[in-house]
Amino acid sequence: MAPCGGTSADPGKPTGAVTNVAGGEKLHIKLRETIFHPGFYRVALAVNSRDELPPDPEVKTESTAKGPRSLSASIHYPATPPILADGLFPHTAKMDKEVETDVDIPNISCSKCTLQIIEFMAAHGLNKDGDYTYHHCAVLQIRANPDKPIDARYPVEKK
Numbered sequence: 001m002a003p004c005g006g007t008s009a010d011p012g013k014p015t016g017a018v019t020n021v022a023g024g025e026k027l028h029i030k031l032r033e034t035i036f037h038p039g040f041y042r043v044a045l046a047v048n049s050r051d052e053l054p055p056d057p058e059v060k061t062e063s064t065a066k067g068p069r070s071l072s073a074s075i076h077y078p079a080t081p082p083i084l085a086d087g088l089f090p091h092t093a094k095m096d097k098e099v100e101t102d103v104d105i106p107n108i109s110c111s112k113c114t115l116q117i118i119e120f121m122a123a124h125g126l127n128k129d130g131d132y133t134y135h136h137c138a139v140l141q142i143r144a145n146p147d148k149p150i151d152a153r154y155p156v157e158k159k
Contacts, residue, residue: 001129003053003116004137008129014139023144024107024151029117030100031089037121037134040075041088043103045140046114048158052082053116056133066125070132073120081106081153092122106151109144 006012021027031041046052057073075087084103089095119134126132144150 002056002131002133002135003050004114005135006129018112018139018141021105021140021142023105023109023142024148025105025145026102027105027115027140028100028102030098031117032098033095033119036094037119037124038092039073039120039122039124040086040090042076042086042118042120043084043088044082044116044118045084045106045154046082046116047108047110047155050114050116050137052155053114054083056118056131057086057120059120059132061132064125068126070120070122070124070126072122073132105140105142106154107144107148108142108151108154108157110140110142110157113140113142114138115140 001007001011029043042057044053057075059073060071061068062071076083077087079086084105085101088101089099115138117136121132121134124132
């Protein structure tokens, strides 16, 4: 279920964990896909509210006897805020190992930013709660590097 996972029957319970990150640096992301779905991943960042997260990718579908089935989805390239990276780890076969990358964190300060990672699932039927997308979030505390310019593409944190 957008924006951060769970289902309408079980929205899940946040852990309360906050990860400290340096603004203007890279964040290392490591993923393990436990259930295979062809598709790709996207990473986005909201500063003040999860309402700042982008909508799920626009999906092209085909009609089947069981209802719509996803074929492909739009990828934002180059990525623009609030999207940090899009089209990551495109795959049509099972990923047998963890995949990892570094994403650039904007040079901003925020006490509880939301980092969202989604997976677009191709060749998949419509899910009641998530359409064609799995959603997951983490809370980041970002401290701007005073030796670098502030990234004005992101909103200032409301206190």
